[in-house]
Amino acid sequence: xxxxxxxxxxxxxxxxxxxxxxxxxxxxxxxxxxxxxxxxxxxxxxxxxxxxxxxxxxxxxxxxxxxxxxxxxxxxxxxxxxxxxxxxxxxxxxxxxxxxxxxxxxxxxxxxxxxxxxxxxxxxxxxxxxxxxxxxxxxxxxxxxxxxxxxxxxxxxxxxxxxxxxxxxxxxxxxxxxxxxxxxxxxxxxxxxxxxxxxxxxxxxxxxxxxxxxxxxxxxxxxxxx
Amino acid sequence: xxxxxxxxxxxxxxxxxxxxxxxxxxxxxxxxxxxxxxxxxxxxxxxxxxxxxxxxxxxxxxxxxxxxxxxxxxxxxxxxxxxxxxxxxxxxxxxxxxxxxxxxxxxxxxxxxxxxxxxxxxxxxxxxxxxxxxxxxxxxxxxxxxxxxxxxxxxxxxxxxxxxxxxxxxxxxxxxxxxxxxxxxxxxxxxxxxxxxxxxxxxxxxxxxxxxxxxxxxxxxxxxxx
DNA sequence: TGCTCACCTTGACCATGATCAAGTGTGGCG
DNA sequence: CGCCACACTTGATCATGGTCAAGGTGAGCA
Numbered sequence: 001x002x003x004x005x006x007x008x009x010x011x012x013x014x015x016x017x018x019x020x021x022x023x024x025x026x027x028x029x030x031x032x033x034x035x036x037x038x039x040x041x042x043x044x045x046x047x048x049x050x051x052x053x054x055x056x057x058x059x060x061x062x063x064x065x066x067x068x069x070x071x072x073x074x075x076x077x078x079x080x081x082x083x084x085x086x087x088x089x090x091x092x093x094x095x096x097x098x099x100x101x102x103x104x105x106x107x108x109x110x111x112x113x114x115x116x117x118x119x120x121x122x123x124x125x126x127x128x129x130x131x132x133x134x135x136x137x138x139x140x141x142x143x144x145x146x147x148x149x150x151x152x153x154x155x156x157x158x159x160x161x162x163x164x165x166x167x168x169x170x171x172x173x174x175x176x177x178x179x180x181x182x183x184x185x186x187x188x189x190x191x192x193x194x195x196x197x198x199x200x201x202x203x204x205x206x207x208x209x210x211x212x213x214x215x216x217x218x219x220x221x222x223x224x225x226x
Numbered sequence: 227x228x229x230x231x232x233x234x235x236x237x238x239x240x241x242x243x244x245x246x247x248x249x250x251x252x253x254x255x256x257x258x259x260x261x262x263x264x265x266x267x268x269x270x271x272x273x274x275x276x277x278x279x280x281x282x283x284x285x286x287x288x289x290x291x292x293x294x295x296x297x298x299x300x301x302x303x304x305x306x307x308x309x310x311x312x313x314x315x316x317x318x319x320x321x322x323x324x325x326x327x328x329x330x331x332x333x334x335x336x337x338x339x340x341x342x343x344x345x346x347x348x349x350x351x352x353x354x355x356x357x358x359x360x361x362x363x364x365x366x367x368x369x370x371x372x373x374x375x376x377x378x379x380x381x382x383x384x385x386x387x388x389x390x391x392x393x394x395x396x397x398x399x400x401x402x403x404x405x406x407x408x409x410x411x412x413x414x415x416x417x418x419x420x421x422x423x424x425x426x427x428x429x430x431x432x433x434x435x436x437x438x439x440x441x442x443x444x445x446x447x448x449x450x451x452x
Numbered sequence: 453t454g455c456t457c458a459c460c461t462t463g464a465c466c467a468t469g470a471t472c473a474a475g476t477g478t479g480g481c482g
Numbered sequence: 483c484g485c486c487a488c489a490c491t492t493g494a495t496c497a498t499g500g501t502c503a504a505g506g507t508g509a510g511c512a
Binding site for chain 2: 130138141148
């Protein structure tokens with residue numbers, strides 16, 4: 001099991017600062033809502049398990065992880081979110097997960113009620129939320145497939161490809177998260193992640209410049225290693 | 227890897243029989259839509275990967291599994307559905323998964339457009355679909371947690387408890403699916419599933435009457451074994 | 453009643469990935 | 483510029499669960 005960063009060591013942002021200004025947050029190409037952009041420190045919590053669901057969030061810059069802790073301390077990372085992505089949408093009234101900034105980030109807080117209002121006023125807003133949820137569902141199902149049926153090498157390979165696609169750059173990745181985060185996302189240990197990455201570099205599929213910057217060596221090289 | 231039942235050996239139901247009568251299908255306590263109840267044979271496909279998404283489905287009786295095949299033949303079971311449950315909701319226009327009847331079942335086919343129409347006419351219909359999707363999302367996230375962070379014994383234990391809850395009976399389960407199906411759902415092999423169940427019976431957490439009927443021996447006995 | 457096939461169980465062995473335990477950078481900061 | 487802490491890597495060993503290979507069991511049917 002991975003060691004856990006103790007939440008209490010870090011700042012927790014669980015409400016928009018009083019008197020904060022309102023910004024217009026683009027939730028989708030054709031939908032905006034009023035919200036507040038809040039700077040969130042590295043490792044600070046944005047919401048925690050059991051909190052009441054009050055906002056929908058958008059990553060303005062930085063990176064966020066959504067996690068769940070088991071009672072015995074095991075940690076599972078549900079998803080990572082990067083600049084431009086929405087998160088925090090849950091059906092119930094209390095959060096089933098926690099969300100923390102992986103690196104210092106700017107997060108847009110949009111009150112749930114602000115989205116609901118938009119939804120009543122415009123045809124498109126409800127479908128935006130619908131599409132968001134559908135996307136999350138597809139992501140979760142894909143994640144389950146990866147966790148259930150792929151080998152360690154295949155998991156890491158799939159992870160790197162996903163990161164490359166989502167950060168927009170197709171031949172280089174700057175990982176904002178630690179090996180521990182990757183391990184808890186892929187259902188592996190930190191040692192296995194590290195070994196797998198080392199092996200991939202030895203086989204020429206990737207190249208490191210520092211532990212967090214990876215150059216992908218094009219073609220099917222990643223798939224071949226997996 | 228589990229052996230796969232070859233789809234081609236079985237009937238495929240991919241469209242409502244022409245001239246079939248229309249029934250009123252209850253999608254939620256307060257929402258009904260027109261649809262057709264179709265008998266589906268054991269192992270027959272209801273829709274297959276790549277099909278166009280045309281319907282939403284409800285299990286009237288029986289059991290359904292939603293699956294995905296990897297190119298190398300590995301199979302992943304995304305979910306099981308039982309009497310009263312809806313399935314087949316996908317955001318895109320083509321199915322990412324296949325669905326098959328686990329046992330002879332009766333399935334209600336509701337044309338997607340029939341739901342969309344309902345959604346435009348009534349406030350509640352859109353929220354029914356929303357809630358359905360939210361439920362699926364929660365299920366998928368839970369599944370990912372189970373696949374990523376639980377041991378074999380914990381996976382089987384979680385599976386049995388889920389089955390007990392969803393089939394309504396709290397101290398006995400009639401499993402409609404094979405060990406192969408369970409294995410492909412839990413990211414295990416059929417042998418591991420079998421061994422784990424045997425161990426659970428030896429330790430007094432469950433009791434078999436035939437391979438598919440399980441009596442749960444109350445209390446925390448299942449959790450203790452896991 | 454007994455045959456048959458599919459499904460399930462069990463056993464022996466193996467491999468992937470976990471665990472335990474040192475090391476080795478390297479980025480941040482005085 | 484050098485120290486320190488933390489993150490990462492590497493190695494040795496172990497255990498969980500996979501693989502391969504027989505057997506058992508029971509529902510359906512002649």
